[in-house]
Amino acid sequence: MAGVLRDITEHKLNVYPSLTPVRQKKRHMALNRNDWLCAEVDNLVRANILREVLYQTWVANPVLVKKADGNWWMCVDFKDINKACPKDNYLLPEINWKEAESAFQDMKKVLAELPTLTMPIASETLTMYLAASKEAVSSVLIVDRGKTQMPVYFVSKMLTESEVNYSSFKKLVYALVHTAQRLRRYFQAHPVVVLTDQPIKQVLYKPEISGRMAKWAVELGEHEINFSSRSTVKGQILADYLAELPADIEASSEYQDIPALILAPWELYTDGACSTSGVGAGADALSKLDALAFDRLGKRVLIEELQAKSIVMMPLVASVEESSSTWMTLIVAFLRDGTSPADSVDAKKVRTKAPMYALEGDVLYQKSYLGPYLRCIGPNEAEEVIREVHEGACAFIRGTCLLCQKLCC
Known part of the structure; x- marks a missing residue:
């Protein structure tokens, strides 16, 4: 076929070598059929699908079949050559060249209307x-x-x-x-x-x-x-x-045919008893507290009623004033309002660091996967904390590891 090199693809008939070629006798057709057939062969020759050969080996006659719309369909009688070739389990479909040309033009039209990918300009949004x-x-x-x-x-x-x-x-x-x-x-x-x-x-x-x-x-x-x-x-x-x-x-359309009674929400009644071995009434001695029957409790369960909070908050003596801008200012502004610095490099740094922090009110905390959140402080407060560790009540503590643990707690 025109446009396809033989080193890329080539069609070859797998004929048994022991068989001799068969040359069918020429079949005569009516004048109107013969004229239509000659015109169709000329079209295939101009399309480089057929070509003339001088020394034929296999010769097969064309056959005209009338279609439902009244037009003719040209086929080739390949009965003899089919008998000479092994059976192929993956046959090629029959192709009508006019229909194939129409389908090819439709395919080109669809491909031409597909959206074309565009290369963005540098720094374009x-x-x-x-x-x-x-x-x-x-x-x-x-x-x-x-x-x-x-x-x-x-x-x-x-x-x-x-x-x-x-x-x-x-x-x-x-x-x-x-x-x-x-x-x-x-x-x-x-x-x-x-x-x-x-x-x-x-x-x-x-x-x-x-x-x-x-x-x-x-x-x-x-x-x-x-x-x-x-x-x-x-x-x-x-x-x-x-x-x-x-x-x-x-x-979930597959569940639309289920009766409404089955899809109704379920109600679960439990007394709160739960353990590693299972769940159920009486599985945990603490579940009996709801009944307020203290005489049924085992000796291993002790109850203590607290009259006040066990942790007393110490009053804040003095707060350390920070400057208007610290290392936390940009991160706090981004977490609170989504504001980023004008400089692209600083904005990227803030966006990278922000997910590792959490903002609770006006206090910034650093997230921790294996421990509690760590409170972030400014330079002035950090200096006061270090002075308290070295000179205050913690001055007697020695050792780098103990000092780092104190500062991180």
Whole structure:
């Protein structure tokens, strides 16, 4: 076939070598059929699909078959050569060249209308849309060129068995993390604005998060990622991203035929008894306290009624005044209002460090995975703490390890 080199692909008939070629006798056709057949052969010759040979080995006659619409369909009688070849379990489909040409033109039209990926300009702001379904997550990275949104990259991922159990919100966050991992070069070179109607920023930077969400918050903190509400949607490219969080009842259509009695909420009655060996009434002696029957308690259970708090807060004698700006100022402003420094380098440092801290009121704490939160102090207060350790009531303590433990507690 024209345009295809033989070193790339070549069609060859696997004929038994012991058989001799068969030359069929010429079959005469009616004049109208003969004219139509000659015109069709000329078309195939001009398309370089057929060519003339002088010394034939196998010769087969063409056969005209009338189609339902009244036109003719040209076939070739390959009965003799089929008998001479081994049986093929993977046969090629029959192709009508006119229909194939029409399908080829339709395919070229579809390919020509596909969105073309665009190369972003240096330091250009990129926009991201996220989508999550039951078994997959996807995202699209685009740039605004005038009034048109041009795609830069598409990312999608099938969820594993454990990831399918994520909530819809966590799947969106996972889509953002997966895209940041795949397109790291874009996230490091461009600021990214995530358009979504979910409070991803508020959840990632709240102090109560832990586990996987905290890990993702730290991982995303190194990039310049801003979040904005998705008020309007532009471009046909976003058609597949409109259903961002489908309703759970739609995803669970297989349960719609179950009677309402079975889907009703269950009520669990328990006395609070629980132990490592199981649960049930009387499993723990402390569960008997609710009945206020103290005579039934075993001798191993002791009860003490406290009349006042066991920990008495000492009054604060004096507070140390800090300067207007310390090392904590930028982190506190970012956690409280989402304000970032104007300098891009300082902004990146703040975003990287912020997930490792928590803000409680006006006090900044550093998170700890294996211990309590550590209270952050400024330079003046740190100097006062060190002076108290060396010269105050703790002056008799010696040793570097003990001193570090005192300062960290």
